[in-house]
Amino acid sequence: MPREFRLKRRVNFYETDAAGIVHFSMFFRYMEEAEHALWRDSGMSISKAGTDLGWPRVGASFAYFRPLRFEDEFEILIRIEEIAEKRIRYSCTLTRDGEKLAEGAMTIACVLRRPNEPMKSTPIPPDVVARLLGAKDGSRDGSPHA
Amino acid sequence: MPREFRLKRRVNFYETDAAGIVHFSMFFRYMEEAEHALWRDSGMSISKAGTDLGWPRVGASFAYFRPLRFEDEFEILIRIEEIAEKRIRYSCTLTRDGEKLAEGAMTIACVLRRPNEPMKSTPIPPDVVARLLGAKDGSRDGSPHA
Amino acid sequence: MPREFRLKRRVNFYETDAAGIVHFSMFFRYMEEAEHALWRDSGMSISKAGTDLGWPRVGASFAYFRPLRFEDEFEILIRIEEIAEKRIRYSCTLTRDGEKLAEGAMTIACVLRRPNEPMKSTPIPPDVVARLLGAKDGSRDGSPHA
Amino acid sequence: MPREFRLKRRVNFYETDAAGIVHFSMFFRYMEEAEHALWRDSGMSISKAGTDLGWPRVGASFAYFRPLRFEDEFEILIRIEEIAEKRIRYSCTLTRDGEKLAEGAMTIACVLRRPNEPMKSTPIPPDVVARLLGAKDGSRDGSPHA
Numbered sequence: 059m060p061r062e063f064r065l066k067r068r069v070n071f072y073e074t075d076a077a078g079i080v081h082f083s084m085f086f087r088y089m090e091e092a093e094h095a096l097w098r099d100s101g102m103s104i105s106k107a108g109t110d111l112g113w114p115r116v117g118a119s120f121a122y123f124r125p126l127r128f129e130d131e132f133e134i135l136i137r138i139e140e141i142a143e144k145r146i147r148y149s150c151t152l153t154r155d156g157e158k159l160a161e162g163a164m165t166i167a168c169v170l171r172r173p174n175e176p177m178k179s180t181p182i183p184p185d186v187v188a189r190l191l192g193a194k195d196g197s198r199d200g201s202p203h204a
Numbered sequence: 205m206p207r208e209f210r211l212k213r214r215v216n217f218y219e220t221d222a223a224g225i226v227h228f229s230m231f232f233r234y235m236e237e238a239e240h241a242l243w244r245d246s247g248m249s250i251s252k253a254g255t256d257l258g259w260p261r262v263g264a265s266f267a268y269f270r271p272l273r274f275e276d277e278f279e280i281l282i283r284i285e286e287i288a289e290k291r292i293r294y295s296c297t298l299t300r301d302g303e304k305l306a307e308g309a310m311t312i313a314c315v316l317r318r319p320n321e322p323m324k325s326t327p328i329p330p331d332v333v334a335r336l337l338g339a340k341d342g343s344r345d346g347s348p349h350a
Numbered sequence: 351m352p353r354e355f356r357l358k359r360r361v362n363f364y365e366t367d368a369a370g371i372v373h374f375s376m377f378f379r380y381m382e383e384a385e386h387a388l389w390r391d392s393g394m395s396i397s398k399a400g401t402d403l404g405w406p407r408v409g410a411s412f413a414y415f416r417p418l419r420f421e422d423e424f425e426i427l428i429r430i431e432e433i434a435e436k437r438i439r440y441s442c443t444l445t446r447d448g449e450k451l452a453e454g455a456m457t458i459a460c461v462l463r464r465p466n467e468p469m470k471s472t473p474i475p476p477d478v479v480a481r482l483l484g485a486k487d488g489s490r491d492g493s494p495h496a
Numbered sequence: 497m498p499r500e501f502r503l504k505r506r507v508n509f510y511e512t513d514a515a516g517i518v519h520f521s522m523f524f525r526y527m528e529e530a531e532h533a534l535w536r537d538s539g540m541s542i543s544k545a546g547t548d549l550g551w552p553r554v555g556a557s558f559a560y561f562r563p564l565r566f567e568d569e570f571e572i573l574i575r576i577e578e579i580a581e582k583r584i585r586y587s588c589t590l591t592r593d594g595e596k597l598a599e600g601a602m603t604i605a606c607v608l609r610r611p612n613e614p615m616k617s618t619p620i621p622p623d624v625v626a627r628l629l630g631a632k633d634g635s636r637d638g639s640p641h642a
Contacts, residue, residue, distance in 0.1 A: 071386060071397060072379045072521060074514035076251060076566050077317075081510050082261040083236075086229040087364045094363060098421070105222060105363060105420050108612070115228040119265030125323070128397050128514050129390070171223075174546070177271070217532060217543060218375060218525045220368035222420050227364050233510045240509060244567070251509060251566050254466070274368050274543050275536070320400070368543060369609075374553040375528070378521040397514060407520040411557030417615070463515075469563070 061192045062137040063096035069130045079125035089150045092136035100189040112171040120162040208283035209242035215276045225271035235296045238282035246335040258317040266308040354429035355388035361422045371417035381442045384428035392481040404463040412454040500575035501534035507568045517563035527588045530574035538627040550609040558600040
């Protein structure tokens, strides 16, 4: 059961470029915004003070079908496609009024970050997996077993 | 003979994020910077006033191997991998002191943009192809036929 | 009666820098977001397709008192301080939980933009002034004359 | 004797907006780029790993006279106007082909940043003042006392 989250958004002026459309690099920021909203919806912050866990991106892509313009209202759907031992893979779809604008993907790694050391890959903590996979979804149904 | 261009760059402070490294979306901007430098090196601007040709991105991706930090000096290598009838496909490699940091790819489309009309795909003009494929390279040899 | 608008916002990760706080340049984007929301709230878009009116910024400033961090929730208050013949002057205050974070100001000019001509200052259309000054506020009272 | 630095720059595409000109918030980033180049030219990095000194901005402003467009080449002149006990004040001028585009100002504070503590204002270390005020300039003359 993939866990997903929908974020509604409006295009800001500074996100457009001289071609009159949203710059293609912004779509990656939109995808990340939705990812972080999913984490918050799971009761977590992806960048918590006082932790040495980090979540750098190891891959990201977008295919673009239609442009976005200033003040367009659109929706970002982010979905967890896979949680491996040390990585999480998402898919992402942007739509406006039900029309597909772009499809993206992103993979993040779980790493330990310690001062003056290089980042080092580490297994994702079980409670993070549990929260991401939707203990919270259950609680929405009012399930006593959630 | 693939056409390529190398751009040297230093990381600006505003390109970093709270994880202390360059935000992953910036790599797409770096790739575009190198692309536009390649076009200038071919004697063209990719966004010339007074033309109705546009070059929207239809796909873009990066795989990230090592992080970049504030004031790091690095190199962006952009290479034209294919020029199809209506599309151009690039590959891109970021390196720092010879160490590979990231590998990217980007495909752009040639479109007609007219006021109050949707963008429409169109064949790449032959002179653009000729310039991108390196007529200019020949002129560097002092060739009288360039 | 100054016209004002309050916009609630949360800090996105890509808005932070390697000092762990929101980059100071972002405050100008926040101020602009609130300005454009005020225009929408007045029934207008500041950048409408098919018009040759533009609203470039002629001055902008911020004084910073406290930093913003990832996922902070804050409020942007934008207020029209003066509408002159060809210019509008705003003030702006950012707060978090009632605590003042920063104070800004911005002046924009009304210009005509025509293809291949330099921008030229022009009087603000009366209906724009009327809308900005709050005809809409009246309609909120259910006034039949609004 | 004010210390100053000139940085040459070309406008990147992603720095433009749908009005076809560089977004006004970018000027603050340009000003910061020149500031950091001045620090490097003084033999320092403004954000060095392993130090607990930070340099947050406490004020910034720009007056805009003429727009910048994609691929414009321009110059950023940053000048140290004053070094007080705990603050540095800069002025900044952007020009293109000798024509003044914008004038800015920025004040930064010297602070101590310690984990889990709020930033705290602190006197600027004497060696930083010495470097910024141009000990290095002297050394360029080959002065034995520099």
